[in-house]
Amino acid sequence: AGSHALRLLDKVGNKNAKGEFYLTDIVEIAGAEGLDVVATEASFESALGINNRAELAEAEAIWQARRRREAMLSGVTLIAPETVYFSYDTEIGADTIVEPNVWFGLGVKISTGATIHAFSHMTGATIAENCEVGPFARLRPGADLRKKAKVGNFCEVKQSTVEEGAKVNHLTYIGDARVGAAANIGAGTITCNYDGYSKFFTDIGEGAFVGSNSSLVAPVTIGKGGYIASGSVITESVPDDALAFGRARQKTIPGKGKELRERFASAAAARKKAAE
Numbered sequence: 001a002g003s004h005a006l007r008l009l010d011k012v013g014n015k016n017a018k019g020e021f022y023l024t025d026i027v028e029i030a031g032a033e034g035l036d037v038v039a040t041e042a043s044f045e046s047a048l049g050i051n052n053r054a055e056l057a058e059a060e061a062i063w064q065a066r067r068r069r070e071a072m073l074s075g076v077t078l079i080a081p082e083t084v085y086f087s088y089d090t091e092i093g094a095d096t097i098v099e100p101n102v103w104f105g106l107g108v109k110i111s112t113g114a115t116i117h118a119f120s121h122m123t124g125a126t127i128a129e130n131c132e133v134g135p136f137a138r139l140r141p142g143a144d145l146r147k148k149a150k151v152g153n154f155c156e157v158k159q160s161t162v163e164e165g166a167k168v169n170h171l172t173y174i175g176d177a178r179v180g181a182a183a184n185i186g187a188g189t190i191t192c193n194y195d196g197y198s199k200f201f202t203d204i205g206e207g208a209f210v211g212s213n214s215s216l217v218a219p220v221t222i223g224k225g226g227y228i229a230s231g232s233v234i235t236e237s238v239p240d241d242a243l244a245f246g247r248a249r250q251k252t253i254p255g256k257g258k259e260l261r262e263r264f265a266s267a268a269a270a271r272k273k274a275a276e
Helices: 002-009 025-032 053-073 256-275
Strands: 150-153 156-158 167-170 173-175 177-179 190-192 202-204 215-217 220-222
Touching (some): 002 025, 215 220
Parallel strands (some): 150 167, 156 173, 173 190, 177 202, 202 220
């Protein structure tokens, strides 16, 4: 019956007063072709009409409820099911835990045992077993998290591989890059992948350590075991096991802080008096 229905869809026309396509015309077309047409009882959700955005939202709610139930029956834990949104092609493995307010866009594949924390958003991402994502993480198309990788809070990953056991824990952008196995990316690290015209690749080797608030200006390679000092701007490739600094040296001037405070306070008082 299903194969006939799909074939007959091509014969449904819109020569009617409203110029619309009516699915029920399939019954008439099937009869005209000599096919057996019978009536059967089904739930009202199976034949909903959608003529406006409100009815579309109602149908979506019914589908989402079905999909959530399917996921839970297959071994997925949804902490607050009504707040999790799936796409039609979402694949999610057993023993995965999904916290509240998570959005799965098109093309997301999750293996077993992953943990997706609250308020995470992903599209076109692949997540291997026992990975941890979020909270407040964004995985964009091409994000590929390998076994036991971690992408933490307020991190964004796009068109990049985060290899086994690697950690991208806080406030980081990883775009057009590879993060090697067991590498650690410090808070506030940015892969500077775009010069306004083209995208460039950043390769971070296995076991590398990138200190907080670092900028990696692509194209650039950080070798295996490479160590990037916090606050560095890295514009040249770093060999295996090397230590790289890319920042101005700190200068401390005794008493200068007090002098600046007094100067700024005096200037502020003068501006306030002038405005009176």
